Amino acid sequence: MELILASQSPRRKQLLEEQGYKADVHPAEIAETISTTMPLDEALERLALDKARAVQPAFPDRTILAADTVVVYGGEILGKPSDDREACDYLMRLSGETHQVKTGVCILTPELEITFTDTTDVHFRVLEDQEILEYTDSGRALDKAGAYGIQDSGFVDRISGSWSNVVGLPMEKVEEVLDYLCRKGCATAV
Numbered sequence: 001m002e003l004i005l006a007s008q009s010p011r012r013k014q015l016l017e018e019q020g021y022k023a024d025v026h027p028a029e030i031a032e033t034i035s036t037t038m039p040l041d042e043a044l045e046r047l048a049l050d051k052a053r054a055v056q057p058a059f060p061d062r063t064i065l066a067a068d069t070v071v072v073y074g075g076e077i078l079g080k081p082s083d084d085r086e087a088c089d090y091l092m093r094l095s096g097e098t099h100q101v102k103t104g105v106c107i108l109t110p111e112l113e114i115t116f117t118d119t120t121d122v123h124f125r126v127l128e129d130q131e132i133l134e135y136t137d138s139g140r141a142l143d144k145a146g147a148y149g150i151q152d153s154g155f156v157d158r159i160s161g162s163w164s165n166v167v168g169l170p171m172e173k174v175e176e177v178l179d180y181l182c183r184k185g186c187a188t189a190v
């Protein structure tokens with residue numbers, strides 16, 4: 001199955017390819033604004049839908065996948081940090097605590113618009129100031145929600161829920177939907 005991936009995230013491409021899906025990358029060029037006038041899950045799905053719709057005119061016959069991942073801690077949304085200082089601030093706040101990672105997903109076909117959100121609870125071990133600085137200095141924090149990668153930081157000591165959801169795509173649910181689409185015969189469109 002070959003998808004149009006409306007995301008610049010190399011992690012999402014890798015997660016899809018590891019499960020046997022080919023992903024042709026065409027990132028949506030839209031502002032990443034999360035609406036505050038609706039519940040967060042709905043707002044993430046809306047943003048994923050907007051990303052998918054932004055590329056649909058170029059690929060009207062294809063299946064398009066888009067997503068948006070955020071960290072939620074203490075009632076606040078932590079997206080991608082704007083600089084190293086903010087990245088350090090996020091990591092100091094998350095140290096020793098449990099937060100949530102939410103990914104809103106949209107799978108858009110010529111006939112269907114499917115959106116859903118998955119949530120994973122993530123617990124950080126207590127972090128030393130020095131390791132926070134080393135991580136942010138390495139440049140790995142800036143393109144990631146919450147300023148860390150579960151896959152490259154070693155900060156996480158346990159999770160409850162989907163691991164791939166934290167990396168940027170809840171593959172268990174994504175596969176369920178893609179399998180459903182194949183069974184429904186949308187395969188011609190993918």
Ligand SMILES: Cc1cn([C@H]2C[C@H](O)[C@@H](COP(=O)(O)OP(=O)(O)OP(=O)(O)O)O2)c(=O)[nH]c1=O
Pocket residue numbers: 006007008009010011027028032067068069070071080101143144145146148149150151166167168
């Ligand atoms: C929490 C966490 C996030 N991330 C990444 C996944 C996403 O790439 C990024 C969240 O930003 P997103 O805005 O969801 O995605 P993106 O900007 O990389 O790509 P696009 O908007 O084009 O879809 O954070 C990890 O790689 N590991 C993690 O543990």
